[in-house]
Amino acid sequence: xxxxxxxxxxxxxxxxxxxxxxxxxxxxxxxxxxxxxxxxxxxxxxxxxxxxxxxxxxxxxxxxxxxxxxxxxxxxxxxxxxxxxxxxxxxxxxxxxxxxxxxxxxxxxxxxxxxxxxxxxxxxxxxxxxxxxxxxxxxxxxxxxxxxxxxxxxxxxxxxxxxxxxxxxxxxxxxxxxxxxxxxxxxxxxxxxxxxxxxxxxxxxxxxxxxxxxxx
Amino acid sequence: xxxxxxxxxxxxxxxxxxxxxxxxxxxxxxxxxxxxxxxxxxxxxxxxxxxxxxxxxxxxxxxxxxxxxxxxxxxxxxxxxxxxxxxxxxxxxxxxxxxxxxxxxxxxxxxxxxxxxxxxxxxxxxxxxxxxxxxxxxxxxxxxxxxxxxxxxxxxxxxxxxxxxx
Amino acid sequence: xxxxxxxxxxxxxxxxxxxxxxxxxxxxxxxxxxxxxxxxxxxxxxxxxxxxxxxxxxxxxxxxxxxxxxxxxxxxxxxxxxxxxxxxxxxxxxxxxxxxxxxxxxxxxxxxxxxxxxxxxxxxxxxxxxxxxxxxxxxxxxxxxxxxxxxxxxxxxxxxxxxxxxxxxxxxxxxxxxxxxxxxxxxxxxxxxxxxxxxxxxxxxxxxxxxxxxxxxxxxxxxxxxxxxxxxxxxxxxxxxxxxxxxxxxxxxxxxxxxxxxxxxxxxxxxxxxxxxxxxxxxxxxxxxxxxxxxxxxxxxxxxxxxxxxxxxxxxxxxxxxxxxxxxxxxxxxxxxxxxxxxxxxxxxxxxxxxxxxxxxxxxxxxxxxxxxxxxxxxxxxxxxxxxxxxx
Numbered sequence: 124x125x126x127x128x129x130x131x132x133x134x135x136x137x138x139x140x141x142x143x144x145x146x147x148x149x150x151x152x153x154x155x156x157x158x159x160x161x162x163x164x165x166x167x168x169x170x171x172x173x174x175x176x177x178x179x180x181x182x183x184x185x186x187x188x189x190x191x192x193x194x195x196x197x198x199x200x201x202x203x204x205x206x207x208x209x210x211x212x213x214x215x216x217x218x219x220x221x222x223x224x225x226x227x228x229x230x231x232x233x234x235x236x237x238x239x240x241x242x243x244x245x246x247x248x249x250x251x252x253x254x255x256x257x258x259x260x261x262x263x264x265x266x267x268x269x270x271x272x273x274x275x276x277x278x279x280x281x282x283x284x285x286x287x288x289x290x291x292x293x294x295x296x297x298x299x300x301x302x303x304x305x306x307x308x309x310x311x312x313x314x315x316x317x318x319x320x321x322x323x324x325x326x327x328x329x330x331x332x333x334x335x336x337x338x339x
Numbered sequence: 340x341x342x343x344x345x346x347x348x349x350x351x352x353x354x355x356x357x358x359x360x361x362x363x364x365x366x367x368x369x370x371x372x373x374x375x376x377x378x379x380x381x382x383x384x385x386x387x388x389x390x391x392x393x394x395x396x397x398x399x400x401x402x403x404x405x406x407x408x409x410x411x412x413x414x415x416x417x418x419x420x421x422x423x424x425x426x427x428x429x430x431x432x433x434x435x436x437x438x439x440x441x442x443x444x445x446x447x448x449x450x451x452x453x454x455x456x457x458x459x460x461x462x463x464x465x466x467x468x469x470x471x472x473x474x475x476x477x478x479x480x481x482x483x484x485x486x487x488x489x490x491x492x493x494x495x496x497x498x499x500x501x502x503x504x505x
Numbered sequence: 506x507x508x509x510x511x512x513x514x515x516x517x518x519x520x521x522x523x524x525x526x527x528x529x530x531x532x533x534x535x536x537x538x539x540x541x542x543x544x545x546x547x548x549x550x551x552x553x554x555x556x557x558x559x560x561x562x563x564x565x566x567x568x569x570x571x572x573x574x575x576x577x578x579x580x581x582x583x584x585x586x587x588x589x590x591x592x593x594x595x596x597x598x599x600x601x602x603x604x605x606x607x608x609x610x611x612x613x614x615x616x617x618x619x620x621x622x623x624x625x626x627x628x629x630x631x632x633x634x635x636x637x638x639x640x641x642x643x644x645x646x647x648x649x650x651x652x653x654x655x656x657x658x659x660x661x662x663x664x665x666x667x668x669x670x671x672x673x674x675x676x677x678x679x680x681x682x683x684x685x686x687x688x689x690x691x692x693x694x695x696x697x698x699x700x701x702x703x704x705x706x707x708x709x710x711x712x713x714x715x716x717x718x719x720x721x722x723x724x725x726x727x728x729x730x731x732x733x734x735x736x737x738x739x740x741x742x743x744x745x746x747x748x749x750x751x752x753x754x755x756x757x758x759x760x761x762x763x764x765x766x767x768x769x770x771x772x773x774x775x776x777x778x779x780x781x782x783x784x785x786x787x788x789x790x791x792x793x794x795x796x797x798x799x800x801x802x803x804x805x806x807x808x809x810x811x812x813x814x815x816x817x818x819x820x821x822x823x824x825x826x827x828x829x830x831x832x833x834x835x836x837x838x839x840x841x842x843x844x845x846x847x848x849x850x851x852x853x854x855x856x857x858x859x860x861x862x863x864x865x866x867x868x869x870x871x872x873x874x875x876x877x878x879x880x881x882x883x884x885x886x887x888x889x890x891x892x893x894x895x896x897x
Contacts, residue, residue: 166765167615167765167830168830168831170829192739192742192743193742193745193747194742194743194744194745194864195745195833195840195842195859196745196842196844196857196859196864198844198857200846200855201855205583229828229829229846230828230829240844240857242831242844242859246742246751246756246758246763249758249763249764249765251831253829253831253844272743272744272745273740273743273744273871274743274744274745274746274864274867274868276867277863277864277866277867278867285579298572299571299572300416300452300571300572300575300896301416301452301572301575302415302416302572305452309451309452309577309580310579310580314451314580316449316450316451316580316581316584317451318448318449318450318455319449319584371552371573371574372574372596372599372892372893373596373599373680373681373893376599376600376643376680377680379662380662380666383658383659383662384659384662384663384665384666385659385662385663386663386666411574412574412576414572414573414574414575414576416572416573416575417552417573417574420573446592446593446596447576447577447581449581449584450576450577450580450581451577451580452575452576452577453576453577470681471599471680471681473679
């Protein structure tokens with residue numbers, strides 16, 4: 124992009140930034156104590172972290188106060204560093220568990236291993252919001268969003284299957300992709316990809332340096 | 340077909356039989372993923388047009404088919420259906436495995452849900468490599484299969500066993 | 506023996522009586538039955554399985570069963586480097602492969618704070634629209650064949666080749682180009698490509714005109730589509746429907762115009778098509794108009810192609826700095842987005858793939874309630890899904 128366009132982008136970026144701050148304020152206003160933290164990247168995105176109890180309240184507030192009628196997606200993140208090394212190619216069967224507390228969460232913080240993420244979007248304002256909520260380690264459950272957004276049904280089934288998170292009030296919580304007898308929750312970081320454990324892939328670094336070239 | 344099944348058919352008769360078999364293959368298409376679209380191009384597109392090779396697509400059911408083309412990614416959830424399909428086909432039956440996924444798992448070699456190669460479940464006659472193979476590649480695979488049919492001894496294929504139906 | 510024989514006779518008599526009554530009962534009450542379509546059925550184009558409980562010819566309850574194409578993309582992305590992931594995600598929506606790469610690359614570029622040079626953005630946009638044409642063309646033929654008109658699908662396969670040829674000429678890949686790179690593109694356009702593409706676009710415009718008369722103007726097609734599967738806009742949005750599916754319900758929202766991704770859409774002249782009806786006919790109509798619009802967009806993009814480099818300066822070994830980013834674009838099927846969580850490694854920490862068909866299909870249990878069996882096919886076809894895009 125040329126410099127003038129970059130300037131125009133920066134100006135355009137500055138304007139939704141005020142709008143995003145306004146959105147964050149509205150969310151904090153609606154949820155009170157339930158709204159823990161927020162993070163804004165100007166001109167790009169907005170993250171809000173809420174408590175587990177305010178999860179459905181946050182969805183309602185985003186829909187009614189911010190006009191986010193579009194249910195984009197819902198999922199979870201497992202913040203545990205992979206016990207199998209960076210790329211799952213570790214060879215030993217019992218790799219040393221990383222030190223507790225080494226977990227670091229992303230934007231808007233977090234305290235526990237599992238974090239719910241949901242994204243809502245306003246088709247009139249053309250802005251999106253990413254809402255997060257921590258799940259306590261001992262009790263992986265959260266209220267369902269189906270009464271607010273009907274489309275959450277399949278997304279929650281997916282999260283149940285992939286992470287083992289239970290959704291209170293979900294009418295039909297069973298596997299959506301995998302056969303019924305499948306064991307484990309594939310997207311958890313401690314779920315091993317057995318094919319890789321048996322035979323590591325040499326292609327993890329796919330760029331070989333030319334002779335005389337410096338690593339940049 | 341007692342004569343053929345017992346392997347006592349005279350050579351000229353075998354030749355004639357093979358000739359007629361190889362140019363009248365009923366092809367059942369088991370389209371699963373990207374390869375299914377290329378197989379669709381082979382069947383549906385006037386540019387490739389599989390029928391000029393004497394292959395007839397769209398049989399009403401696998402029980403009328405001589406050939407099944409497994410094209411695309413086979414998942415563990417899909418395997419029972421494929422096995423059932425294969426058991427329903429009458430002898431002699433042929434299988435073409437189309438695309439890297441059906442051959443060996445392809446780009447999903449390390450996935451937790453993909454079957455690493457359809458040959459773990461059913462015998463495969465021709466493997467067509469590619470991801471996805473071009474339509475020409477599938478045509479080449481069919482020509483290779485026809486060569487194979489033309490040169491084989493029908494008695495080996497013609498086991499004459501009953502069609503298994505669940 | 507005799508006792509069981511008597512039982513059998515009694516049972517037979519009962520069945521016969523039932524059969525005699527059936528003619529009377531048919532107007533009043535019918536036995537329910539369960540209809541299983543799939544997992545491999547031409548009507549579901551792909552490996553979708555649909556289980557419908559019927560009352561007579563009316564659907565009481567229908568449920569799609571997915572997962573026959575689940576390949577575990579989100580897990581596999583965690584063990585592959587960023588350039589390797591583009592190879593994989595080509596195969597999510599296999600009809601419009603190039604369009605799958607773009608949002609992922611944009612999200613990674615957002616994290617790396619790299620911006621592709623303008624020429625790369627323009628070529629990206631042009632290829633994006635070409636893959637949209639290649640994708641929707643097949644829908645236009647496929648929906649017709651599912652409603653009983655066989656000719657259009659052959660025509661679609663024939664004319665689609667013109668676009669695939671152009672994609673192949675530029676990228677080397679007929680189906681899965683894998684042409685997009687973080688910071689730009691793999692290569693510049695080959696010589697003579699622009700003229701050839703313009704000719705192909707002319708042919709595609711003819712194709713659209715032909716289909717407008719042949720399919721949309723067909724009375725049988727209209728009778729089977731008008732008023733079938735109406736999606737109210739607010740319901741569609743709550744289910745996460747996007748793309749032409751909500752635009753056909755009158756929602757004026759297109760990420761190409763309204764999104765914040767740095768593609769060249771804001772520098773050309775085009776319009777967003779909407780239709781107020783929200784039925785199957787409207788969805789077909791909107792997609793047909795969008796295909797024609799896309800051909801005009803490609804023409805404009807190729808005319809105004811800025812000179813310059815096609816690759817920004819990026820390191821040879823790509824390590825994406827830590828952070829989170831979401832980028833979404835208006836793909837042929839609807840909104841497709843990638844939420845990347847990076848921890849500064851060669852591989853992403855977590856990739857959430859928001860694929861359009863998954864959300865588009867989630868409305869089917871609601872939409873199929875109470876319709877007749879032939880309308881199942883119309884509705885499924887008009888919602889337009891690709892199995893790889895549902896199951897990932």
